[in-house]
Amino acid sequence: MTTSCVRPGCAGRIMGTGYCDTCGHRHIEPRGTPAAPPPVVVEESPGPPTVHAVAGVGELDQHGLVVLPEVPEPDDVLLVEDPRPPTEGRRCGTDGCGMLIGVGYGGQPARATGRCPRCGTPYSFLPQLARGDLVAGHYRVLGCLARGGLGWIHLAEDTRADGHRVVLKSQIGAGGALARRTAVEERRSLTDLHHPDIVRIITYADHRPPGGTSTGYLVMDYIGGRSLQQLFDADDIERVFHGRPRLDHVLSYGCKILGALEYMHERGLLYCDMKPANVIHFGRAVKVIDLGAVRAIGDRASAYVYTATFAPPKAEIDRRGWHVDSDLYTVGMTLQALARDTEPARGLAHDSFRRLVDRATHPEPRARFRSAAEMSRQLWEVLREFRSLQFGEQLPESSTRFRATGASLDAGLGAIPALDHWTARTGERPAELDVSPPSPAEVAGALPEPVPDPADGAALVLDTFSPDAPDQVARQWPRDSRLGTPETALWLCRAYLRGGDRDAAADWLTEAETQLGERAAAHDWRIAWHRGVLHLGKGEVEPAGARFEAVYRALPGEYVPKLALGHCAEHGARTARAMRFYEAVWKRDSAHTAAAFGLARGHLAGGDRDAAVRVLDEVPATSRHHDAARVAAVRIRAGVIGGLPPTPADLADAARRLPELRLDGGAEDGESRARLVAEV
Template sequence: MNGRHTAHGAAPEPAGADRTLLDLPEVLPPDDPGSLVLRNPAPPRQGRPCGNPRCRRPVGTHYPGTRVRYEGFCPNCGTRYSLRPQLRSGEPLDGGRYEVRGPLAYGGLGWVYLAVDTRLRNRPIVLKGVLNPLDTEARERMLEERDRMIAINHESIVRIFDYVPHEPGDSRIPADYIVMEYVGGRSLRGILKDAGRPPGPFGPGEPLTLEHVARYGCRILGALEVLHDRGLVYSDMKPDNVIHRGRGVVLIDLGGVQRPDDLDRTPVTTKGYAAPEVEEGREPPTVAHDIHTVGRTLEELAAAAVDGAAGAGQGHDSFHRLVERATHAKPERRFSSAAEMSEQLEGVLRELISLRTGRQYTRPSGVFAPTPALLDAGLGAVPGIERWLGRRAAAYRKAFGSPPLDPGRPAPSRVAVGLPVPLPRRDDPAGVQLRLPAPQGPRAVVRQLESFLDGEGQDPSVEVRLRLCRAHLEVRDQMPPGDREHGSRLREAERRLREAEEILGLPSGRESVPDWRIAWHRGLVRLARDEVAAAEKHFEEVHGALPGEYAPKLALGYCAEHRDALDRAERYYHAVWRRNTQQGSAAFGLARVHLARGEREEAADVLERVPPMSRHYDAARIAAVRIRAARLSPGREGLPDRSDLAAVQREMPRLALDAGERARLEAEIREWALDWIQKATAADGDAPARGADGAGGAHLAELGGPLFGGRPGEPPTERALRMLLSRFFRDLARQPGVDRARSEHLVDCSNAVFPRTWFVRPAEEPTR
């Protein structure tokens, strides 16, 4: 998405999109499950730990140039071991209820066999035993797996049905087996292999994409959340342990599931997926470790996706930022929970789909509250009387030159109080109070929160101090720049932010912090100081922590726009706008980017696509009309063309304006039209001629009508426009509240713009 975007509109989100958002391409189980049985099953090349708890040296390990001993005695302690499959095809278990078909694979702890339940019409099931039946620790783990998982019933976690002991009756070793659900489908390892060869994992025309990868991640995280809520960690997440079944996934191989506080067990992990602190033996598996393994799994899948290269678009950038946070070397920098990561990943998925399809896939944020503020400095407003008070009356004489349109980029200090507001954390001591309706006005908010701090208990609130930081910035924004309190309010905002940092134990001078809330408020304070480049760095931190949220993208879009990095600004604004066309601030940001490039049609188009249910709909319609009518640059090429003025004429009656607003907007449009008509008519101001855009008199006739001073079907004239503007200035001079000096100036403008005549125009005394 590094190029320019012209089609910014988005169709409404399809009905039922929330229900089907996470659906994957359907993968059907094989017609014959027996086709999955291994013909030549081989134990893992890395071997297994010795079954003697006091030894645990690896046995059955493959070394180059030597023959592997899958059965025998530990060379270190002499304990017997066997790593070969213990069950044979056709062998009965549990009095004949289960009949073995053969080995399917080996997991972290044991062999997995396909079998059938003879009492249920030979329904396929799976039997799982330990890889080395003489390993007492592995057997205990299998029993724990049975006890912990048999009560869990979740569509994305393999179900455990039964548990059976089995004595073969020959020289083979007696063992116990878990009876599990048969999960027909393909492992993500198989999906990875198929992604690199035709016809692909899902058939012709549907390769593996980042959208598929994001769906896999959301499904996996949903299953892990169930385990984490029960105080368990999965420990060994990798593509081999996830089966794509139907339109969803199922986690298998639960042998590594354990409690984070179980320090006596050797964790079941896989090198390359395990978090550094676990792989190096410094910590047992934790939720942070599981987050890391999911990140590594997604990273591997993304590398095989056809659109998985970093930098291929804003949605892809968001995805890779999510993976970077999940796999951060420091556990405290990763997502705090599977639920948090899933929420952000779903946001990234919605962004990917919206950017690809042009449809809205939006959902209310669980992190930021929507703001009524519009990040615009007047583009979407009807100009006030001040627009004409600063003009010299002489400018309205024959050689008229209308001023270019101000694109309305807001000041950084205004953006600091207009961005979306972070929702207070529920675990904050004042979380409940802060979610209640606040008093009207920022000064009242400051008084309320200051009184709260006076009675604060032993648990200090970070959220109250962050809210005070924003409230002081809001009070400051309402003051005139020269107010004596202007500087003190900014210092108070900074003081409250430092207090929040101290409560969290964060050094105030440290640039990068693990808590995105602090980074966000640092960015706001920097904006209030007009230090946009410094603010951008803090918002980058927030975007890295919350890649599925639109608020940091909105902030980054503004920062990029402020330093004229138009392509970067467009990319961020576009991502927000595509996902939710009600985001008026993103629409106005995109329009300003297009105006900076001189792209009138594109700027107006994006604002015309703001939907009626948006609170910024009226402002967007006004802005679109002004853009189509305006001079965009001082030169002749900055003027509108005939089709733009015709669109303005059609749209003006539909705008919801009071009489005064309509008169002022019409006057502004007529000024630009006068500038245009001077170049589209003959020198005497009345005879139609071929104008600046090549339009002859016949084409100019479509502009006939009251807006441009002509009769329907007749071309507008410079004389008619000047008459209308002269009348507007005199009406404006008579308005209540216009003092004598202003009134005289407006009358001078009226006289200057009035068409030249041999007769003396009668003087009119303006009323006050």
């Protein structure tokens, strides 16, 4: 319900900020019978309150982001004493005029006022407000804070609110059509934005100086703090962060920025000018400021305002305009700039971060993230990967892209040896313990399956199909319009692959590519994933690894591509690379025992039994593979590995562990225990 302004003679309406959109005055409810208090609603607590930790300790807030260091409001606000024109000038913008104005020629300084040499429209780069001016009767100007992309930004105080500081954003040039149009758009779209990480637009005010023309100003909250550019360029940055900033600080900034942009995108707006200078860190929070470049999604008429060093190439903008993925490109460039001087990250985390930035800033728009929410999820997962590797934190969470799997991929290491382990022996010496990895085909059959895209028309019905009857679904394909989708084709690919029919699986994967279209399929991680599984099933490890690498580039925070890449590296005898992938998975979530067995094999390849056993001992008692890990530890202690027999200490440890194993259904004696005792 719209509330009308009660000020005499004003026909305006009260905005969500509580101010009138016409006269700019704060709305006060008329006196009368007080309204009944709203009913008390008991809600579940959203979680523990935010912990305000000392920067550098590394606590997380209730949203799973790093608690940022305290950045106090500066005692003195630095105002611009000598406002000058921008050194690079700007485009005229009058009725489509693109002439550059406000630049010097022949070594002469640029003029602050003048006329466009092409269309003759007058312009002025001078601030139109002076110290002490009153705007809307109660905003007293204190001076110029900075020059924005479209106008001077002034600091003022609200004389009706005990000197509450606000920012007045004016427009350059009294006659600039571009500036006027932009101001109107800002007024319409920005005053109703209410997000904790976006600066609040309080109201809109007009001001007419004596003998001059009326100019409009957006009135915004003043945020006292430092921009991320100022903070990361400051000499005291290590004092603020109690050391060098870490990658998880940058990732937390990114999640907050993306949350603000997602809010704007949902309301049909594009930010267009993300960069470190446009995010203020104050206290332990951040605010996205300077909304002067905001435009409506799909707007191809108004001029673009952006910073070239953070934006997609100009040729791309000229060709296709500005889109959601263009905003995400600027976020990627912002994160890259912030991460430049961070503390070195351990393990795979920096590689994952680099791939995230690479996807956000990919030259091909189709390869970029599709939404701020999608990019934020990957950012959040890379943050967890970083913290697990840097601090040893277990931060498990369910994948949004892959289903869970119960496969341990231990290649029989965690199983009790069969009788032929002894009967097939040809000599007196004990047989070498087989610590080879599972076969590529076994890995292909055990890797988790992708979760169907919920936007696909058949996503809801796929789980109702029997995975063992793909022929029935294939026969329905041409008759049921609901099934003619990429996800159905991918489901059939997996079903036929599970049944051993690789040719049919390949045919349905080709059909999925056709459904998506050639150009889209080339950048769809689902296609790369299924191609990788097909290659792996045929023992083609190298091409499989190339496909899984493409999935890693698209989903840098996901567990599953790293697990697949670990197996490919292990089969390619690249043990160190395999262990980096396995470590990134295992350190983050001990539910992925396939990574634990992979790490154990890697340690054994380096001759380190102790390290292999330590990893297997980390498998929790709640895991279905707990017993298999304990059996594997005993076999590693007692086995001949790499031609080397166990030491007396190894055998003593194996003997100590034997009574602790739960074998033969918990019985004290049984066939399984007897065989394992015989091996020791």
